[in-house]
Amino acid sequence: MARIEDVAKRAGVSISTASRALNGHPRISPNTARRVTEAAQSLGYVASSSAYTLATGRNRNVGVVLPYIERWYFGTVLAGIESRLMRAGYDLSLYDFNGSAEQRASVFTDFLLRKHVDALITVAVRLEPHELEVLHRLDKPVLAVGGPVPGAATLRIDDFGAAKLATLHLISLGHRRIGLIGGDTASEMDFRQPETRHGGYLEAMAESGLPVSDTWFFPADFTIAGGYAAAKTALSDPRLSVSALFAASDEMAIGAVLAAKDLGMKVPEDVSIVGIDGHDLSEFFGLTTVAQSPRDQGARAAELILGVLSGDQPASPTDTLWPIELIVRSSTTRYHAP
Amino acid sequence: MARIEDVAKRAGVSISTASRALNGHPRISPNTARRVTEAAQSLGYVASSSAYTLATGRNRNVGVVLPYIERWYFGTVLAGIESRLMRAGYDLSLYDFNGSAEQRASVFTDFLLRKHVDALITVAVRLEPHELEVLHRLDKPVLAVGGPVPGAATLRIDDFGAAKLATLHLISLGHRRIGLIGGDTASEMDFRQPETRHGGYLEAMAESGLPVSDTWFFPADFTIAGGYAAAKTALSDPRLSVSALFAASDEMAIGAVLAAKDLGMKVPEDVSIVGIDGHDLSEFFGLTTVAQSPRDQGARAAELILGVLSGDQPASPTDTLWPIELIVRSSTTRYHAP
DNA sequence: GTCTGTCAAGGAAGCGCTTGCACAGACTTC
């Protein structure tokens, strides 16, 4: 592997000149710059990242912390982050918890402390106080996507407002008895959305002067199967007679659509269903949803962090709200008495 | 941030002794080792990874190359790799193509050359010759999961055999006219499975003396929506009258199940459907499938690579076959004439 | 009582880069 010394020799300049030429410093004559670039090219030279890091303290590397990779939302945010980061020549180090407490602990006690990353993006994680302290001690830019991290910049949708909007949509269609498929305790541990969205639903109901029954809440685990099971209960108990369901995620909403069909009910004639997320599959299932765009949010998050790292942006902990959009499809319709 | 010098000072030893103590070298008295460990602990010392790398040439970092993160199979393999890697104290650098040719190119012309990773795991990518050459020149252990990379070790299922097994399952149930929902040209570009699985289907049919019609092949893009569209065509053309469908992935098979239902057909009474993968959702949809376990494969892949890196395993390019399992659920049944 | 071998610990080089400082020469400016 070629070292910078080889490049310098071949271009007939000193090592320092070679370094400056390759890094695009001013005060290098165009002619020299060209010779160095050509020498590097012909030798296939690529700077060793560890030497670069040791000398500069910069890593060209951003860490991403998230609870699961294999779920649609997280994977999609990650894809967005990665594409923007790579375009800027930045590496991405992945730290996911994989649902394991010890893996999670090791991220904070070991990995993050290795000075391997210049900045951190967290995706919808709900941090414990001592984890937060680790983050602050790192003294590196931190950006939280999809859920606030105290003291850090944030990029998120208004989850509360999104849930309220979805619920108000149902209410505006004349629905009065609206069930909620929300998060169970396990999912609340891992990320923040469940309870915030629950709150939006409650406020929409309250503001519209509608009563809410505890029996209209059906906890689930944010998966299709979970939403299916919850909806089956919700729709087959004759005492409840909800005419619409709001699911706190599209995946659960899709499960609800499938459950309704399996119960011989027609969507939306017999039951209206609305979700949140704008999941890839929501269009396929004709689901009315409040869409966010995780991929674009990820890309934007990377952009914000890159801005801070390049010094263009101040590192102030700003709270950026990502726009949401109500997409009405064929899973919701006007209420009519059975 | 504490440096090793601080640790040494605090423990009252030289830097070199501190280093050896922290790395568990022999020839350090137990007493000294303890003092150094305690000093490190109390200072919250973590070795700088770039200094470590520069001095040793080792990175404690494995790169993972894959075409998409947000698809179930890839995300799940990735989760498996990550969990095993973290357990060994290894970082993971993510390089995905994101469906972008230039992003893909930059992985090979830039990122991989930075000496940032000790080894590479590729997931189901179909490498171009010049990409392969880059890999070989890196002179680092490479492991290919889910699809061979010439000259590298491989961990994969027998895709050909899996497809054959799925098809033979249908044949053994008396089906004769079996449609194939396989890969379209776009998906064949990105990864290898489509055409291999196609081959397995053809061989099963041929060995059983069954004719195959070109009109029984329905290309799709390996998604639920794609499988749905393909199955709708397959099942609604009266000239075809296929009694069973083999889909080259569970996601397409799920789409097929939904299409059948929407056409008013009963699964499996009116049409049997089988997939490949053992997708998280396959159980939910009662899908008969040939299951692999991407998560376990990922973990195993990481383990194999770690073995090579630690010197326990030779770096010989072995081809490891991961077992597959036919899981019969409620989407397939014995053929009976309409 | 000297010699050799073993063990624990330290000195210092070196990994491959960046960058502050020094310096030589060319170009202004009065």
Place this chain on the structure above:
DNA sequence: GAAGTCTGTGCAAGCGCTTCCTTGACAGAC
């Protein structure tokens, strides 16, 4: 024409580790 300002380049220190080589202390062998 001397003093001062730019420009372009080189020297060498230093980033924080690991590890080869050496040293010193001590025990057992002769």
